[in-house]
Amino acid sequence: MHAETETTGIPEYDVVVVGGGPAGATAAYDLTKSGRKVLLIERGFRIKPCGGAIPPRAVEQFNIPSEQIVARIRSARMISPADQRVDMPVGDTYVAMVDRDKFDPFLRERAVAAGATLQIGAYKSLVYQEDGRVRLRYLDKSGSGGEHEVVASAVIGADGAKSRVGAQCIPGGDKLKCVFAYHEIVEAPQKEQGADYDEARCDVWYQGRLSPDFYAWVFPHGKHASIGTGSAQKNYSATAAVEALRKDVGLDTAKTIRREGAPIPMKPLKRWDDGRAVLLAGDSAGVVAPASGEGIYYALLGGRLAAEAINEFLVNRNPAALKLARKRFMKLHGKVFFVLGLLQRFWYGSDKRREKFVKMCRDPDIQYLTWQSYTQKELVRERPTAHVKIFFKDLAELLGLARA
Incomplete structure (x- = not known):
């Protein structure tokens, strides 16, 4: 991404959000509500394969109406x-x-109702201007066709696991x-x-x-x-x-x-920003929980944290603010992702281990802690003896001391 001379006569925005799934639509909504001029580019309303589960905390935290459940x-x-x-x-x-065929459009429509501009298009590339802003090119897929350009102070890449924004702009973004x-x-x-x-x-x-x-x-x-x-x-x-x-x-x-x-x-990227004006969110950043594959809640949260980081960046013009999205996300959920990653690598490795894993799920403590952690989206702390019991039970299985 080389710098280019500032271009006049093309649309200008505070933020361009590439991708209109839960992460991108949430980021666009939050940024628009905070007074930013936002362009949301959605490729074509493709529905992602998804079990569709979200915890009650997501319903409350992101004001999901009952008709979407x-x-x-x-x-x-x-x-x-x-x-x-x-x-x-x-x-x-x-x-x-x-159901994602209704849920994603609802999130996009909410962002538009708040004031965001929605464009059906496909991201092509971006370059930096001499004034530090980004000039982004996209292909119009709404019917008129052709490539178009916009200028923005910041860009959020929320265009999926094979993010073109991430591949172009973020170190390691093409190795998810x-x-x-x-x-x-x-x-x-x-x-x-x-x-x-x-x-x-x-x-x-x-x-x-x-x-x-x-x-x-x-x-x-x-x-x-x-x-x-x-x-x-x-x-x-x-x-x-x-x-x-x-x-x-x-x-x-x-x-x-x-x-x-x-x-x-299945694993968050080590870096979500380019150190200049581009930040990833949702699947583009790798925020799907290992073992469970849960992604909607983490995408919603990732979009919100990206919006907060971009807002701070726009206020102080310090690119270090972009790092706050990943820092805050990992502080909240990094331990859970680490534990789930270990679980998947070990317990999913063979049918013999899967058999033991399902057997362990009979344990009332495991059931309680699993659901509490899922619904509340944090590690449960009020029953330390249950954690200790599960640790030693897990250790016995790992060492082969328990029979399937």
């Missing part, structure tokens, strides 16, 4: 390679389910490790159809035949259901795995509404 989950069921089935009731709370995820949205069955399905339960399948290094899922979406899986292995067929799972649960004849596939990041 298509189901309320009261339990999860873990299925092992040997078909061991462990129910994990949520307790006195719930897990909210959203990913799992390829695929799901099919189908019509939810009626009770009389006899499918192995519960509209208030998420089923998580830990079986190597369905995913050699991740998991497969059946998640209710109200009138629909998401059936999906993922893997980082190149020779893996996600479509074949989903076909097998649909037969297993009796949804092979259910009407398919749509099919979606995309890379899902």
Whole structure:
């Protein structure tokens, strides 16, 4: 990115946000509400494969209206390679389910209602002007076509795991490790159809035949259901795995509404900014939780933290402010991501280990701490004896002292 002479006569913004998913739309909304002139560029409203789960904290923290919640989950069921089935009731709370084909547009429309400008387009490149601002080029995909330019004081790249903004601007931005995820949205069955399905339960399948290094899922979406899986292995067929799972649960004849596939990041990038005026958020920054694959809440939060950092940058013109987004995110969730990364690398390594992992999920302390950490989005501290018990139980499994 070389500097170029300032250009006049083209649209100017405080911030250009590239990508209109949960991270980008939230950043655009927050920045617009704080008085910034924002352009939100969305490539084409492509729907990302996603189980759709968000914790109650996300509903409260980001003012998600009840009409966006298509189901309320009261339990999860873990299925092992040997078909061991462990129910994990949520307790006195719930897990909210959203459908991305409605949820993402809602977030974008909220940003537009707040004052952001929405442009259907594809990011092409950016350069720095001599005045320190960014000149960004995009391809108009709204019908008129052609390449256009805008000038902005800052740019947020929220354009997904294979972020073009990140690849061009951020050191290491083109080396994000990913799992390829695929799901099919189908019509939810009626009770009389006899499918192995519960509209208030998420089923998580830990079986190597369905995913050699991740998991497969059946998640209710109200009138629909998401059936999906993922893997980082190149020779893996996600479509074949989903076909097998649909037969297993009796949804092979259910009407398919749509099919979606995309890379899902599994580890946050070490750097989210370019030290000048560009900052990443959401999948572009790698903020999807290892082991669980949860990304919506972290994308929403990442977008908000990016907006806060950009606001501070615009006020003091100090590029060091851009680093605050990652610093604040990792302070809140870095430990959880580290622990989940260890869990995935060990417990998902073989069917023998998956069997032990599902068996451990019977432990009431594990169930309690899992749901409390998920719904509250922080490590639970009020039951230290439970943590100690789980630590020694985990250690026994690691050392092979416990039988599956």
